[in-house]
Amino acid sequence: MLTLRSACQLTTKNLGLHKCISKTVISALGRRGYHSENYETSKISGKKALILENALEHVPQLGFTEDAIVQGGQALGYSNLSKALFPSGPMDLISYFFLKQRYALSSLKPHLTTIPETSGRVVQLIWSRLQGNRDIVQHLPQMIAICTYPSNLRKSLSSLAELSDEILYLAQDKSADFQWYTKRAAISAIYSASELFMSRDTSPNFEATYNFVQHRIQHAKALNDLRNDVLEWGSFQLNAVRSILRSRGI
Amino acid sequence: MSRLRAPVAKFLADGLKGIRSTALAGSRLSNCRYTSTSSKDTDTSSHMTHFGFKDVPEDEKEHLVKNVFSSVAKKYDEMNDAMSLGIHRLWKNIFVSRLNPGNSTVPMKILDVAGGTGDIAFRILNHATNHNGDRNTRVIVADINPDMLSVGLRRSKKTPYYDSGRVEFIEQNAEILDKIPDNSIDMYTIAFGIRNCTHIPKVLEQAYRVLKPGGVFSCLEFSKVYPAPLAELYRQYSFKILPLLGTIIAGDSQSYEYLVESIERFPDAKTFAKMIEDAGFTLAGETGYETLSFGIAAIHTGIKL
Numbered sequence: 001m002l003t004l005r006s007a008c009q010l011t012t013k014n015l016g017l018h019k020c021i022s023k024t025v026i027s028a029l030g031r032r033g034y035h036s037e038n039y040e041t042s043k044i045s046g047k048k049a050l051i052l053e054n055a056l057e058h059v060p061q062l063g064f065t066e067d068a069i070v071q072g073g074q075a076l077g078y079s080n081l082s083k084a085l086f087p088s089g090p091m092d093l094i095s096y097f098f099l100k101q102r103y104a105l106s107s108l109k110p111h112l113t114t115i116p117e118t119s120g121r122v123v124q125l126i127w128s129r130l131q132g133n134r135d136i137v138q139h140l141p142q143m144i145a146i147c148t149y150p151s152n153l154r155k156s157l158s159s160l161a162e163l164s165d166e167i168l169y170l171a172q173d174k175s176a177d178f179q180w181y182t183k184r185a186a187i188s189a190i191y192s193a194s195e196l197f198m199s200r201d202t203s204p205n206f207e208a209t210y211n212f213v214q215h216r217i218q219h220a221k222a223l224n225d226l227r228n229d230v231l232e233w234g235s236f237q238l239n240a241v242r243s244i245l246r247s248r249g250i
Numbered sequence: 251m252s253r254l255r256a257p258v259a260k261f262l263a264d265g266l267k268g269i270r271s272t273a274l275a276g277s278r279l280s281n282c283r284y285t286s287t288s289s290k291d292t293d294t295s296s297h298m299t300h301f302g303f304k305d306v307p308e309d310e311k312e313h314l315v316k317n318v319f320s321s322v323a324k325k326y327d328e329m330n331d332a333m334s335l336g337i338h339r340l341w342k343n344i345f346v347s348r349l350n351p352g353n354s355t356v357p358m359k360i361l362d363v364a365g366g367t368g369d370i371a372f373r374i375l376n377h378a379t380n381h382n383g384d385r386n387t388r389v390i391v392a393d394i395n396p397d398m399l400s401v402g403l404r405r406s407k408k409t410p411y412y413d414s415g416r417v418e419f420i421e422q423n424a425e426i427l428d429k430i431p432d433n434s435i436d437m438y439t440i441a442f443g444i445r446n447c448t449h450i451p452k453v454l455e456q457a458y459r460v461l462k463p464g465g466v467f468s469c470l471e472f473s474k475v476y477p478a479p480l481a482e483l484y485r486q487y488s489f490k491i492l493p494l495l496g497t498i499i500a501g502d503s504q505s506y507e508y509l510v511e512s513i514e515r516f517p518d519a520k521t522f523a524k525m526i527e528d529a530g531f532t533l534a535g536e537t538g539y540e541t542l543s544f545g546i547a548a549i550h551t552g553i554k555l
Contacts, residue, residue, distance in 0.1 A: 047555040048532055078464035078555070082437075084349065085553045087535045 048085070050076060052096040059097070063139040064090040064146060091152045094143055098159040101132040102166050112170065121171040123217050126191055127210055129163065130198055134206070140199035164188045182224075190216045299448055302511030311448045312423070316395055318505045319366075319446075323397040326367055332495050333506075341547050342373055342441060345470045348540070348549060351437060352378025357386035358436040361460065363424045363453075364443020365391050366398025368405050368417070370470075374439070375411050388415075390430070392422035393443075425452040430460045441470040445516040454529035461554045467531055471522070472513040473541060473548035480544055488513065519548045526552045 055072025062068040066089050073081030086092040108128050112121045133140060147156035164187040173183065193216065198209045299308045306314060319326075330338045351360060351374045358378070362371045371389040378384040389411075393399050399419045411417040420429055424440070424447050438457045447453045457467050475481040488510045496506030517525070523538040531552025533539075539550045 046532065051555075073464070081464050082349075082466045082553060084466050084468070084534045084551050085532065085555075 047076070049096070051078075051081070051085075052093060055093055056097060056100070059093070059139065060135050063136075063142050064093050064097075066090065069093060088152065088155075090146050091149075091155060094146060095155055095159060098163070101129060102159075102163055104132065105129060105166060105170060109170065112172075118171050118173055119217050119221050122167060122173075122187065123214055125167045125170055126187070126194060126213050126217075129167075129191070130194060130206070130209060130213070133195065133198060137198065137201075140195065144196065144199070160188050160192065163191065167191075186220045190220065302508040302515065308448055312394070314508075315446045318508050319395045320397040321502050321505045322500055323367075323395070323401050326398070326401070327369075328499055332499055333492055337543060338442075338547075341470060341542050342369060344542065345439075345441060345468070345549055346370065346373040346377050347381075348551075349374075349437060349439070349466065349468055350377070350382070352382035352384030352387045354384070354387075354436070357384070357388070359434065360387060360389045360437040360439065361392060361430065361435045362389055363392045363422075363427075363438065363440040363457075364394070364446070365439070365441060366393030366395055366402050366419075368402035368419075370439055370441045371402070371417055372406070372409060372411070375409075375416055385414075386416075388418070390418045390420060392420050392424070392427065392430075394421065394423050396421055425449055425456060427456045427460055432459055433462050435460045436462060436465050438465065438467045439469075442472070444469055444471055445512050451525060451529065454526060454531075458530045458554055463554055465554045466534075467526070467552045467554070469522075469526075469550040470547060471550070472516060473522075473539075473545050474518040475545045484546065485514075519545070519550070522548075523550060526550055530554065 051069065051072045053072070054075040055068045057075075058068040058071045062071065069086055069089065069092075070081055088095075105125060105128060108125060112124065115121050115124060136143070146152060161184070164184045167187055168183060190213070194209060194213050197212050198206060201209045203209075298305045299311050301311050301314050334341075351358060360371075360374055362374065365371055368391060371391045374389055375387070378387040391399070391402055393402070399421060403419050406412045406417050406419070409417075422429055424443070438461055440453075440457075444450055444453055454467075461467060475484045492510050493503040493507045497503040500506070516522075519539045519541060520537075523533060526538060527533055529552075532555045534551035534553060538552060539548045541548045
C-alpha cells in the first residue's frame with residue numbers, strides 16, 4: 001500500500017496531474033488480466049500503417065500534426081488524403097509511435113540476460129524506451145499535451161499500461177500477487193515522470209534523465225523493501241499477541 | 251354537439267382518403283405480383299431477394315422500390331420529419347460535417363447516390379462554400395428514381411448552385427453507374443439509400459471503381475438500436491406508429507411499411523463494415539463506423555487506398 005500511495009504521489013507531484021487521473025491510471029492497469037507473450041493483432045495494418053510509418057519520418061520537423069499525416073500520405077501518392085481515415089488525427093499518429101517503440105523493446109532481450117537484478121533490467125528497459133524519444137524530444141511537450149486531452153486520455157493511459165506490462169515481462173519479473181499491480185503502477189508513474197523530465201533535459205546525451213531513472217527505481221525499490229519490512233513486523237506482532245493469548249489459556 | 255361533430259367528420263374524411271390511397275397502392279402491388287408470377291413462369295433460373303419482409307424475384311425488386319419512392323417523393327421530407335421528429339436533419343448535418351467537404355487545395359468532385367431530393371448535395375455545397383470557402387466543388391446527384399430527381403431539381407433552382415452549375419442531377423442505378431468514369435470521384439456519399447438496392451456488394455464495387463485513390467466512401471444508413479429494451483421500444487414504434495403516420499401524412503401506409511421492414515432487414519453496423527472492407531476499402535478510424543442516436547442510424551466510412 002505504501003508503494004501504491006507513493007506511486008500516486010509520484011504521479012501527482014511530478015506530472016502535475018490531478019489525483020483523479022492517478023486513480024484512472026490504476027484502474028486502467030487493474031483492468032488488464034495478464035500479459036500475453038503473443039502480441040495483440042494490431043488494429044493498424046496494411047496501407048494505414050504504411051501511411052503512419054511515412055508520417056513518422058516527418059515528425060521531427062512537423063511534430064505530431066495533421067500535416068505530418070498528410071505528408072506521409074503524399075509520399076505514397078495520395079495527393080489529398082482525407083481526415084476521415086484517421087479521425088483522431090495526431091493521437092492516431094502518437095498511438096502508432098507508442099506501439100512501434102514498445103515492439104522495439106524486444107530487441108533488448110540478449111543484453112538483459114547479462115544483468116542479474118530485476119531492477120537493473122527495468123532501468124535499462126525504461127532508458128531504452130526513452131532513447132526512442134531522442135529524435136522528437138522538442139515535440140515531447142506537444143505529445144504529452146495531446147495525450148492528456150479528455151478524448152484521448154483512455155487511449156494514452158492504455159498505451160502506458162501496456163508499456164509497463166511489457167517492461168515487467170521483459171525484465172522477467174516473477175510477481176504473481178498484488179505486488180504485480182503496484183509494480184506496474186510504479187513503473188507507469190516512473191516512466192511518465194522520466195519522459196516529462198526528458199522534455200526539459202539539456203545535458204549531453206540526456207545523462208541527467210538516465211540518473212533520474214536510476215534514482216527513481218532505487219527509491220521505489222527502497223519503498224518496496226520498507227513495505228516488506230512493515231508486513232514482516234506486523235506479522236511478528238500478530239504472532240506475539242496470539243502467543244500471549246494462548247499462554248493465558250484462551 | 252355540432253361543434254364536436256365537425257372534427258370527427260374531418261378525421262373520418264382523412265381516413266377515407268387514406269383508405270382509398272391504400273387501395274390504389276395495393277392495386278399497384280397486385281399488378282406487380284401478377285407480373286412477377288408471369289416472370290417466374292417464363293424464367294426458371296430467377297433468384298429471389300427480399301422486399302421488406304416479402305420475398306420477390308431479384309429482377310422485380312428494382313421496380314417495386316421505384317414504386318415506393320415514386321409514391322412518397324413529394325411528401326418525403328414531411329414524412330421524414332414526422333418519423334424522426336426532425337432528428338434526421340441532425341444526422342445529415344453530422345454526416346456532412348464529419349466529411350468536411352471542400353477541405354482541399356483542389357476542387358472536389360463529389361457523387362451523392364440515391365440522393366434525388368438533394369438533401370445531402372445541398373448540405374455538402376453549403377458546407378464547402380460557407381465553412382471552407384470553396385466555391386469550385388461540384389456535386390453530382392445520382393438516383394434511380396426520376397420522380398425524386400425532379401423534386402431535387404426543382405429545389406435546386408431556389409439555390410445559388412443551380413445557376414453556377416455546381417450541382418447536376420442524373421438518373422443512375424447505383425449498381426451500374428455507367429455514366430461515371432473510373433477513378434474520377436473524390437467523395438462518394440449515399441444516405442438512406444443503400445438498403446433499397448438489390449445487390450449491396452455491387453453498389454460497393456461500383457463505389458470503389460469510380461473513386462480516386464485516396465477517395466472517401468461514406469454511407470449514412472439505419473442500423474440496430476442498442477441496448478435491448480430501447481431496441482424493443484423502437485421496434486414497437488417502427489411497426490405500429492410509422493405506417494399510421496404514413497397513412498395520415500402521405501396517404502400511403504404500404505410504402506412506409508416497406509421502409510420500416512427494410513430497416514429491420516438491413517445488416518448491423520459491424521456486418522456492413524465488413525462488407526465495405528471486403529469491397530476493398532480501408533475502414534476509417536478503428537471500426538469504420540460511428541453510431542448516432544443509440545444506433546438508430548450509423549455513419550460508415552471507408553477510404554480507397
